[in-house]
Amino acid sequence: MILALTIGVLVAGGVYLLLQRSLVRLAIGVGVLSHAVNLFLLTAGGPAYRGEALTNRMDPATVADPLPQAFVLTAIVITLAVTIFLLALAVIGRNDDTWRIPETGEEHDR
Amino acid sequence: MTLTGPALPLFFVVPLVAAALAVLVPGRALHRALLIGVPLASAAGGAALVARHSSEPVLSARLGGFVDGIAIPFVSDTLSAAMLVVTGVSTAIVLTFALRAREDELRFFPAMALLLVAGVNGALLTGDLFNLFVFVEVMLLPSYALIAMTGTWRRLAVGRLFLVVNLVTSSVFLIGLALTYAAAGTVNLAALAGRASEDPNVALGVGVVLLALVIKAGAVPVHGWLPRAYPATSASVMALFAGLHSKVALVAIIRITSVAFGASSTVTWVALVLVVLSMVVGAWSSLGENTIRRVLSFQMVSGVGHILVGVVVATAAAQAAGLVYMVHHILTMGVLLLAAGAIEKTYGTGHLVRLADLLRREKALAWIAGLALLSILGLPPSSGFWGKVALVVASAREGGWLAAVLIVAILLASVLSMWAMQRLWHDVFWGPKMTVYRPRERGKMLESADKPVPLPDSVRIPGADLVPAGTLLGLSLVFFLTPGWWWPIASRAAAGLLDVAPYVEAVLGR
Numbered sequence: 122m123i124l125a126l127t128i129g130v131l132v133a134g135g136v137y138l139l140l141q142r143s144l145v146r147l148a149i150g151v152g153v154l155s156h157a158v159n160l161f162l163l164t165a166g167g168p169a170y171r172g173e174a175l176t177n178r179m180d181p182a183t184v185a186d187p188l189p190q191a192f193v194l195t196a197i198v199i200t201l202a203v204t205i206f207l208l209a210l211a212v213i214g215r216n217d218d219t220w221r222i223p224e225t226g227e228e229h230d231r
Numbered sequence: 232m233t234l235t236g237p238a239l240p241l242f243f244v245v246p247l248v249a250a251a252l253a254v255l256v257p258g259r260a261l262h263r264a265l266l267i268g269v270p271l272a273s274a275a276g277g278a279a280l281v282a283r284h285s286s287e288p289v290l291s292a293r294l295g296g297f298v299d300g301i302a303i304p305f306v307s308d309t310l311s312a313a314m315l316v317v318t319g320v321s322t323a324i325v326l327t328f329a330l331r332a333r334e335d336e337l338r339f340f341p342a343m344a345l346l347l348v349a350g351v352n353g354a355l356l357t358g359d360l361f362n363l364f365v366f367v368e369v370m371l372l373p374s375y376a377l378i379a380m381t382g383t384w385r386r387l388a389v390g391r392l393f394l395v396v397n398l399v400t401s402s403v404f405l406i407g408l409a410l411t412y413a414a415a416g417t418v419n420l421a422a423l424a425g426r427a428s429e430d431p432n433v434a435l436g437v438g439v440v441l442l443a444l445v446i447k448a449g450a451v452p453v454h455g456w457l458p459r460a461y462p463a464t465s466a467s468v469m470a471l472f473a474g475l476h477s478k479v480a481l482v483a484i485i486r487i488t489s490v491a492f493g494a495s496s497t498v499t500w501v502a503l504v505l506v507v508l509s510m511v512v513g514a515w516s517s518l519g520e521n522t523i524r525r526v527l528s529f530q531m532v533s534g535v536g537h538i539l540v541g542v543v544v545a546t547a548a549a550q551a552a553g554l555v556y557m558v559h560h561i562l563t564m565g566v567l568l569l570a571a572g573a574i575e576k577t578y579g580t581g582h583l584v585r586l587a588d589l590l591r592r593e594k595a596l597a598w599i600a601g602l603a604l605l606s607i608l609g610l611p612p613s614s615g616f617w618g619k620v621a622l623v624v625a626s627a628r629e630g631g632w633l634a635a636v637l638i639v640a641i642l643l644a645s646v647l648s649m650w651a652m653q654r655l656w657h658d659v660f661w662g663p664k665m666t667v668y669r670p671r672e673r674g675k676m677l678e679s680a681d682k683p684v685p686l687p688d689s690v691r692i693p694g695a696d697l698v699p700a701g702t703l704l705g706l707s708l709v710f711f712l713t714p715g716w717w718w719p720i721a722s723r724a725a726a727g728l729l730d731v732a733p734y735v736e737a738v739l740g741r
Contacts (some may be wrong), residue, residue, distance in 0.1 A: 128269075139395070139399065144391060144547055147395060151395070151398055151399075152398070154402050155402060158402045158406055158409075161405070161406055161409045162405060162408070162409045164409065164413070165408075165409040165410070165412040165413035166412070188301070188412070189409070190409065192409075192412075195365060196405055196544060197366045199272045199365070199372075199401075200398075202372065203368075203372070203375070203394065203398055206372075206375055206376075206394065207391070207395070207398070210379065210387065210390060210391050210394065213379075213387060222341055225567075226339075
């Protein structure tokens with residue numbers, strides 16, 4: 122229940138931030154949303170099982186499913202890379218909302 | 232050369248290593264050789280696989296040393312092997328145009344393009360939904376950079392749009408994966424075979440994954456990002472994306488629906504709405520655009536609708552027709568986009584109102600573009616004819632109101648496209664003499680506000696700029712002449728989609 126509520130709050134906050142104009146807020150929104158998705162992936166493995174996935178040391182009945190954890194690890198890496206690129210784009214084309222023209226010497230051509 | 236299952240990961244590894252090489256080792260000649268050689272090698276490997284699949288329908292490799300169902304599966308059947316050939320050849324030809332446009336001199340362009348090839352090959356060959364997600368991300372990450380590297384002044388703003396849309400879509404993809412895993416306990420496609428039609432929980436999870444793929448493919452009503460994002464890059468990058476991105480998503484949609492759902496009436500209904508809307512809205516919207524490449528971007532949306540007909544009518548003939556249409560669409564879109572690129576490179580603009588009278592100035596270009604426009608409409612003498620004929624015939628065989636709706640939608644889309652293409656032809660190739668043009672400064676890649684200068688009568692598109700478009704058109708013409716040769720391959724690919732037992736057996740070993 123706590124996990125479900127957390128995911129719900131994170132998705133709501135993420136979507137709210139995604140709908141903002143500023144690209145930095147949008148990047149934070151992407152981060153929040155990806156946290157929600159990662160928790161969701163963990164939930165898919167059954168959160169009641171918490172044991173480390175070491176079959177020779179732990180009782181297999183209490184061991185957590187390692188596959189969703191691998192999924193989450195991969196997803197975190199990918200989201201991190203894309204968020205960094207998003208922040209780089211935010212720096213390159215600053216004031217994109219008011220200045221329609223990027224600061225690269227090009228001019229508006231229409 | 233005989234390819235065996237364990238060689239399949241090479242299709243991903245070789246472009247990846249080549250991309251690393253392109254970053255580490257300077258030298259334009261090496262970069263050029265890699266850019267053209269790697270996609271061609273991948274196409275050659277694909278051709279060897281197609282030949283191999285005539286005797287052995289499915290090859291698979293299991294990586295990671297885990298038990299079946301958990302190991303990382305690479306699977307090749309006729310569909311994925313044929314797509315390797317088509318994407319490899321079209322990528323190599325598009326990249327020759329990028330070389331002509333000197334885009335390979337941009338820092339990291341060769342590495343990014345090769346990484347894109349790696350992601351595409353991986354996504355075509357993977358047999359696992361989570362690995363599909365990873366390979367699609369491998370394909371998208373260099374695309375974010377490529378879209379921001381070249382093109383018009385709009386490319387940065389549009390790069391953000393492209394990135395945010397794809398990032399949110401990836402989150403949706405992951406949610407679908409989590410639901411599928413929670414319900415089915417696996418995300419291995421072969422282990423999911425038929426599960427979605429039995430268990431509604433699995434159907435929900437796979438459905439969310441399909442939603443994400445439909446957004447990435449750019450089908451109406453979730454197409455809005457595509458015609459805004461693609462035309463803002465350069466013509467060669469747009470041609471690269473047109474041949475790879477949405478096509479990979481489409482192959483995945485076709486594969487997942489046929490394996491996980493089998494014949495399901497729910498899929499038929501949803502797909503019918505998407506298909507009809509995409510065909511008609513795409514064709515209709517292309518009427519209202521004002522540059523060559525924006526018109527073409529909406530034609531891409533319309534093409535998505537045609538390709539997915541095989542998902543609506545789940546018969547062998549319809550699946551084969553959809554695949555044939557996909558090959559035709561890759562070839563023809565490549566021709567038109569590269570022709571648009573050649574025009575923009577010489578005349579400095581792709582705006583319909585600024586171009587005129589090219590029929591008199593550019594005879595070869597007019598032939599290439601004219602034949603490709605006929606091909607898009609489905610008229611002979613090129614690949615489009617067989618694509619549309621096969622779609623209509625396969626729909627008609629199904630009979631009933633479904634066939635009626637599909638055929639009316641295909642014809643309506645054709646008439647609307649004809650209207651749009653006529654307008655394109657009229658604006659670009661006919662009309663009063665062009666008086667001004669905007670020559671691009673030498674070595675300058677970005678479309679900028681070049682001042683209009685009087686157009687001398689001697690200005691012509693260099694012949695070498697038209698070679699890539701001409702080569703693709705030649706392939707399209709060959710495609711028209713050789714249906715007896717490729718139809719059995721398309722039928723075999725479609726048969727592999729309808730009878731998934733060999734696929735499951737090769738992956739799971741049972």
